[in-house]
Amino acid sequence: MEDRKKTVGRFAPTPSGRMHLGNVFAALMAWLSVRSRGGELVLRMEDLDTQRTSEDFAAVLRSDLQWLGLDWDRETEPQSRRSEVYDRYFAKLEEMGLLYPCYCTRSQLHSVNAPHLSDGTYVYPGTCRDLKEPPAGRKPAWRVRVPDRVWRFHDLVQGDYALNLATECGDMVVRRADGVYVYQLAVTVDDGEAGVTEVVRGMDLLSSAPRQMYLQELLGFDHPTYAHVPMLLAPDGRRLSKRDRDLDLGVLRQRMTPEALIGSLAFAAGLIGKNEPISARELAGEFTWEKLRGDAIYLDGDSSFW
Ligand SMILES: [Zn+2]
Numbered sequence: 001m002e003d004r005k006k007t008v009g010r011f012a013p014t015p016s017g018r019m020h021l022g023n024v025f026a027a028l029m030a031w032l033s034v035r036s037r038g039g040e041l042v043l044r045m046e047d048l049d050t051q052r053t054s055e056d057f058a059a060v061l062r063s064d065l066q067w068l069g070l071d072w073d074r075e076t077e078p079q080s081r082r083s084e085v086y087d088r089y090f091a092k093l094e095e096m097g098l099l100y101p102c103y104c105t106r107s108q109l110h111s112v113n114a115p116h117l118s119d120g121t122y123v124y125p126g127t128c129r130d131l132k133e134p135p136a137g138r139k140p141a142w143r144v145r146v147p148d149r150v151w152r153f154h155d156l157v158q159g160d161y162a163l164n165l166a167t168e169c170g171d172m173v174v175r176r177a178d179g180v181y182v183y184q185l186a187v188t189v190d191d192g193e194a195g196v197t198e199v200v201r202g203m204d205l206l207s208s209a210p211r212q213m214y215l216q217e218l219l220g221f222d223h224p225t226y227a228h229v230p231m232l233l234a235p236d237g238r239r240l241s242k243r244d245r246d247l248d249l250g251v252l253r254q255r256m257t258p259e260a261l262i263g264s265l266a267f268a269a270g271l272i273g274k275n276e277p278i279s280a281r282e283l284a285g286e287f288t289w290e291k292l293r294g295d296a297i298y299l300d301g302d303s304s305f306w
Contacts, residue, residue, distance in 0.1 A: 007039030009198045010191065011065065011072060014046045015057035018248035019064055021305065022202060022232045022240045025265055029229045029292070030200035031070040031280060033156075036287040041071070042194045045078035048186055053080070064249045068258050069280040076194050079186050086181040089189050089219050090174065093144055096218065101140030102128040102173065121207075124170030139178075143171040144218075151210035156227035156289045158203070163210040172211060188212045192221030200227045203296075230294060232268070235301035247305055256304060264304045268297050275304070 009030050013023065034041050043062070047053035058078070065072070093099050104127055124143070134140065146165035155161050163169070174185045187208075191199065199209075206228045213223050232240045240247055252261055259277035266283055267275040271291050299305060 005197060007034050007037050007198055008042060008194065008196050009034035009039060009200060010042040010044060010194065010196050011070070012044045012046050012187070012190075012201070013061050014049070014053060015055075015061050016047075016049070016052040017057060018250045019061065020240050020249075021247045021252070021265065021299070024068065024249065024261070025232055025269065025297075026200065026202050026229050027065065027070055028068070028262065028265060028280060028283075029227065030198075032284050032287040033198060033200055033227065033289065035280075035284045039198075040073045042196060043072040043075040044190055044194070045075075045080075046183070046186070047078050047080045048180060048183060050080050064253070067249075067253060068262065076190065079190065082186070082190070083179075083181065085193075086175075086186060086189055089185065090142070090181070093174065093218060098145050098218065099142050099174070100129060100145070100171075101131070101134060102143045102171075103131070103135050103138055103140050104128060121169070123168060124172075126171060129171065141173050141177045142175040144174050144215075145171050146214060151213050153209060153213065153223070153226060155206070155209070156225060157230070157292055158206060158228050158294045161206060161209070163207060165210060165214060169207075169211065172214075174215075184208060184211050185215060188215040188219060188221065191224060192216060192219060196224050197222075198225045198227070200229060203228045203231050203294075227289065229292065230269075230296050233296050233298050235299060237298075240299075252305070260304060268299055
């Protein structure tokens with residue numbers, strides 16, 4: 001029954017600058033997976049951080065996706081305009097008695113008592129869980145209680161993954177003290193309301209999946225299928241980021257055709273056997289997730305990108 005349901009995938013870029021090659025790779029994989037099965041693609045601008053994002057960047061992102069041949073079927077409302085929608089889901093969590101205000105300062109949160117995980121995040125120790133006297137004059141963030149339970153899922157690229165939110169994350173912030181909803185809540189609501197069945201994104205968001213699965217369960221959404229694609233590494237082992245100006249689309253668009261760029265990426269990822277130009281449409285014809293390995297992809301110094 002699951003299989004007959006139409007695949008709905010999504011692009012969810014942050015319009016804070018040009019896409020770099022890692023963003024392009026994740027978008028390409030999301031597109032291939034959906035298009036190879038005749039599904040639908042939704043575009044959404046993740047612009048919760050209104051200081052760093054802009055409609056100008058969003059327009060450039062759309063143009064870059066079109067240039068690459070990665071089309072979409074509909075665009076949903078950007079996150080910056082949805083705080084009233086998020087309010088409703090926040091109220092739902094509140095009614096369930098799962099929320100509490102957290103007055104911890106940044107320095108308290110990063111203190112020695114907080115166990116840090118290998119990825120640099122810390123486990124919230126529950127300091128404000130049963131606070132009797134909230135400090136006066138300070139606006140709280142709001143946290144949702146997490147159960148002591150292991151979340152397991154099978155990632156299409158990374159394989160089996162498990163995380164206990166209680167021991168490896170702690171109660172999660174859903175709304176910041178300034179009233180802005182956090183990424184995890186917004187993504188869960190947006191994907192859920194758009195009927196997204198498949199989430200394809202970078203490996204750096206793997207541990208977000210169990211957080212979102214928990215919120216999906218609370219808010220009444222189905223779990224999507226997850227595929228966390230490997231990070232792209234420069235020849236010296238550096239992770240590509242927005243700082244890599246030389247590999248963002250502003251520069252690459254002047255230097256390469258979309259087919260040459262997609263061909264080089266697909267070759268580096270092991271999707272095709274030869275580094276030669278190919279369109280996204282042609283690639284979709286023979287796409288399967290089995291072709292993609294989970295470990296990081298090194299971009300060759302001789303590759304056409306430099
Ligand atoms: Zn606290």
